Amino acid sequence: MSDTDKFDENGEPTRRDFIYIATAATAAVGAGAFAWPLVTQMSAAADTRAAGSIEIDLSKISEGQQLKVLWRGKPVFVRFRTQAEIDAADAVDVASLRDPQTDDDRFVPNTSGVIDKRLLVMVGVCTHFGCIPVGEQGKIDAQGKFGGWYCPCHGSHYDTSGRIRQGPAPLNLPIPEYTYISDTVIKVG
Template sequence: MATTTGNPETGETTTKDGVRRRDFIEIAAVSVAGVGGLVMVYPLVSQMAPSADVLAASTTELDISTLEAGQAIVTEFRKQPVFVRRLTQAEIDEANAVPTGSLRDAESLEDRTQPGHEDVLVVMGVCTHLGCVPLGAVTGENKGEYNGYFCPCHGSHYDTAARIRKGPAPTNLLVPDYTFASDTTIVIG
């Protein structure tokens, strides 16, 4: 049993082990303030979490079983266009014939495709200059001087591997993170 002693001059009571009643009140007040602070901060932090529609758009699954050589599909990933193109052997040969040292943003076709699927090119359909959507994914559109993609906003020309060849764009069209779930299904994101 703890014994308490009182100091008549200050009015404080101290237990035998030296704990004052005031110490308990201070610890309790700090604890209540800490819990109150967490209660106030939690809604602020939780509102910064991505919403359900953003989480749902975090990946895009695409069936490419009907995609023939020379054709492209335009899909959407995180509210931006994505071009998926099955390259012809002539387009692959044309891309591989360009020395990477002569390119502004040096990447080979092999760097831009998945192993075993070198004929499938997946790129974001957003020009790296100012964010316009290049032409060339749909049949009959202007493909530019290098038979790939052409940005009509400021005249950037991309080759068959979506590498910048002419115009103001500083880099190649971006290749998003993607995997092949099967030989006919791509998961972007």
């Protein structure tokens, strides 16, 4: 290269400036392209994601019982609620809730398009720090102040609809994505 390439008397970018910028830009893109697999390898692998859905047979549960099924490494609670529990959930003033949701909003219609409020399906993971709330049959009154579930880790109370009522948890127990694939079987995930 001749000396005239090194600068431009008008202060305009020279060829050399262009080469510097082009080199730096290529190196940056290359570093990014190399970093991406290093970072992304930590995401859920294909087999983990593939194991993401299960079927649950609801006919096995009778009134007042709760089924716990492992889904994506977390328990799903299927609760066959008593009439008293349903009434208690309906009686709540929705406006007073931290995460306002009516009891009906927490259900998915079955194959005939009807909501069966007896069968409550939720992810049994406290929305605070991911502990499993307690509240299996017969323990309800002893554990939760609102007749539902109680998280022993940091003291969150959930009502009979799984809605947060007291304690540090910010949200209701989540309702997983699920559909009725027959009258008695649901597919979660």
